[in-house]
Amino acid sequence: MKKRTLHAALFGILLLPALAFTYGGWVVITVDDLPDYVVAGKQTDIGFVMRQHGMSPLPGMLPRVTMKAGDAEVSAVARQVGAKGHYVASLTVPRAGEYAVRIQSSFGASENNLLPVHAIAAGAQPPRPLAEADRGHRLFFAKGCVTCHVRGTEGTDGMKVGPDLTGRRYPPDYVGTFLADPEKSPLSKSNMTATRMPKLDLKDREIASLVAFINSEGPVVGAVRR
Secondary structure: OHHHHHHHHHHHHHOOOOOOHHHOOOEEEEEOOOOOEEEOOOOEEEEEEEEEOOOEEOOOOOOEEEEEEOOEEEEEEOEEOOOOOEEEEEEOOOOOEEEEEEEEOOOOOOEEEEEEEEEEOOOOOOOOOOOHHHHHHHHHHHOOHHHHOOEOOEOOOOOOOOOOOOOOOOOHHHHHHHHHOOOOOHHHHHOOOOOOOOOOOOOHHHHHHHHHHHOOOOOOOOOOOO
């Protein structure tokens, strides 16, 4: 009974609720591989998937990616590459700095504003590796979690169709299994609705980082408002 109760409670927290069309036209943008840093003068490819209402891959759009640090700004329209709803933009930042990254979907006002990405000068010493929770914090934005979930001050202006994650901690194995493949997770057995959270094809390291961030204690350092 306790195990069943735990499954139900966790599923209620993590399952994306019904995504009704009454919310209007909106998109969740999920970045493929988020680099810890980029190198100035070297091309960076930013790939991402756009899903209408968080579920259905959306083709035929002209999304734009912009990277900006002070008066240094580069922007490019992403091209469709590979699977349905998948796009890639190629950009080269001109100098070192902290670059805000904005992905505009071209589908209404839907966009994703990532946490700043550090750019180093060519030949410079790479920065120290990020801690798991810090990387998970960045992935919380890059994977589009912030579009549907609230955590502290983050996500408060999103769609808020997912459970509030503020101040919550969960068993890492259950959360990790769910994020890896929602349909194969034991938590899915508790789903009594026709809706499902989409599989985001997260890598093991990304899952570990997201779990570390979700379960991190205390206030989130470096939080930004979208």
